[in-house]
Amino acid sequence: MTSVTIPSPIAYRSARTHIDLFSALLRAKHEFGADKVIVIDGDDRELTYKEIIRAAFGLGAALRKNTKRGEAIGVMLPTGAGAIIAFYALSAYDRTPAMLNFTAGSANLKSAMQAAGVKRIVTAHKFVELAGLESLITDLSTAAEIVYLEDVREALTLANKLAAVLGPVMPGLIRPKPRYKSPGVILFTSGTEGEPKGVVLSHENVMANVEQVRAHIGLSAETDKVFNPLPTFHCFGLTVGAILPIVAGIQVMFHPTPLQPREIVKRIRSNGSTILLATDTFISQYARTGADGDLSSIRLAVCGAERVKDETRALVRRKFEIEILEGYGATEASPVVAANQWEHNKPGTVGKLMADMESRLVPVDGITDGGRLHIKGPNIMLGYLRPARPGVLERPEGGWHDTGDIVAIDDEGFIRIQGRVKRFAKIGGEMVSLAVVENCASAVWPDNLHAAVTMPDPRKGEQVILLSDSEACNREDILAWAKNHGVPELSVPRRVFHVPEIAVLGTGKIDYAAVKAQAEDLMER
Missing domain, CATH: 3.30.300.30 (ANL, C-terminal domain)
Structure with a gap:
């Protein structure tokens, strides 16, 4: 394998989690420099901390009109600078971004919007046109006001522009006093086992998971570059693929869809990305598509959302000498629950629990090796929102979340996923x-x-x-x-x-x- 320097994980510091998401962005600007290029967009446009924060203050000042603190505002945008600026724009003024899955279909989206009380959706004309979402937007417009970023930019008032200028300098005068235990973002379950549920994560939940991952996997603000093609409506793509690198001072290159393997391997090569976020399905496509040298800069591929097959692991190791770190997560856990580490990587498992987390296994009839995994920790959600009871938060009992997964845990603490309870047959x-x-x-x-x-x-x-x-x-x-x-x-x-x-x-x-x-x-x- 190519010789690489492996950064040491930082110590988990719970004090760094007692902060709201926008304040964490401001802190990163001070830590790493306002002029540091932190985001590279899908069109290769580079953005610094200063540019992101200014844009967020200006856009947020405009978007908060006719809304109230804590209100859920839908965000329907592809992975990229636009989605991240919209996310932070809402967060800056204590509005709660509700990340909408534009691939879920009208019925599921309306159900999700009903659960979270979403009456306004932020999107972009260009995105709607390129993705062919005109009919979907027309349908959703019967349930919510559609706000286009291009229109907002054209109509920015002098007050909005002043907020963009003064906000980065005097944030305390422009934005409300932050509350890190309040809702920071709403994401939605996929709806594969019924109606989608809203998962309410506090600012603290997300920041705890950011710090847990940083304490688990060695990352370097000086040498690492993250490549993220995963959707920001998915918690892995949002927390690990966007918020973590921005907070940790690690440059992140966004790609609007994971379904373009040829374009993705070319961009990884041109940028020299060192960390790739993917799923088994996607990384196997990239490995098969990539030519010699296309992925040679990648030192680490972090995979979640589905099991990494042995065939995939062997392919990327043989062709590109890339080590895959498989992890396990749930939206309800912000999302990372466990992950392998470079120095402690056990294929076939999803690694060990994140710092400050507890687990317990509840026996399942017919299962002799393992049980139903329940988890608890600072990254566990505030609760669920359901379409049948809009706005009513169902908190996890005693802080414990039932994952619905059957797992076994070995003597070293490595977790092996056996499947979801609902994905077992009784024959x-x-x-x-x-x-x-x-x-x-x-x-x-x-x-x-x-x-x-x-x-x-x-x-x-x-x-x-x-x-x-x-x-x-x-x-x-x-x-x-x-x-x-x-x-x-x-x-x-x-x-x-x-x-x-x-x-x-x-x-x-x-x-x-x-x-x-x-x-x-x-x-x-």
């Missing part, structure tokens, strides 16, 4: 992980996507159905692989269907709600 009284079913197919056809779901079975209670975008995928080959590798036959799907493509969410995760509907349709034919 003849035995618990079968759908993730294991998918892993068997991935081992035989590593270049394709595979998704397993359950269907009722009159004899055994449930049966497992596998959908694959590989025409070669078949039950017989999966069964042969399972027998050769000691995997029980129960983990072999009852039926296999070939489909043109597997439905994927904007976050890169498989859309199991869509897969389930597709499987039901195929079974009825």
Whole structure:
């Protein structure tokens, strides 16, 4: 492997978490210099701390009109400077950014907006046009006022411009007194297991996770550069991909979508990025697309949101000598719960818990190795908002969050994810992980996507159905692989269907709600 200097993690300091998100941005400006280029946008435009803060004060002064402190304002923008400036603009004046997933569809978005009480959405004409979202915006405009950044900039008043000038110099005179325990951002669950829920994170929650990650993984403001193509409506893309590097003085290059592997590997090469944020699905695409040298500057790939397959890990190590650090998170945890470290990296696990976190395993019927993971810590959300009870915050009982994941924890504290409780099938009284079913197919056809779901079975209670975008995928080959590798036959799907493509969410995760509907349709034919 190429020789690299590994920065040492900093000590976790809880005192640094007692601050609101905008004040943390101001603190970073003082720590690293107002003229430091901290953000590189999708068009390669460079922005300094001074430029981001000035823009946030000016835009925020305009956006706060006809709103009140604490009000949730929707942000519907791609990953980039525009989204980050809008986020900080709202935060500067104590409005709560609600990050809306523009790939979720009108029904899910309206449900999310209802839960959080969103009556205004900030977006951009250019984005709507390029993404082809005109019909979506038309539909959403019946439930909320649509505010376009281009229009706001054209209509900035003298007072707004003065706020942009005076704010960075005298922030205490311009913005309300910050409250770090109040809501700092609202994100939304994907809705794959029902209606999306609003996840309310306080300023302290997010800042705690920023400091936890900094204390867990060695990062250098002098030598590191982060490349972030992940959406900011996803907590990983927002906290780890935007807020953390900006707070820690690490230059971050944004890319508006993770679905452009050719453009992404070229930009990584030109910028000399050293840290890549990705999911298994996306990094495997980048590794297959990249030519010799395209990813040679990357010293570390931090992957979350889905399990990293052995085939992916082997590919990026063989082709580019990149080490993958797999982690585990949940939006409710701001989001990072655990992660591997350079010096303590155990493939097949998601590493150890973040600092200041506690865990407990609740027994699950039929599971002998592990249990249902509950977590507690300073990064755990304030609570949920549901469409059925708009604005009513459901706080986690006793501060504990039930992740819904079944995990095992070894003697060293490394966590191994076995699957979600809802992603197990009970066949003849035995618990079968759908993730294991998918892993068997991935081992035989590593270049394709595979998704397993359950269907009722009159004899055994449930049966497992596998959908694959590989025409070669078949039950017989999966069964042969399972027998050769000691995997029980129960983990072999009852039926296999070939489909043109597997439905994927904007976050890169498989859309199991869509897969389930597709499987039901195929079974009825």
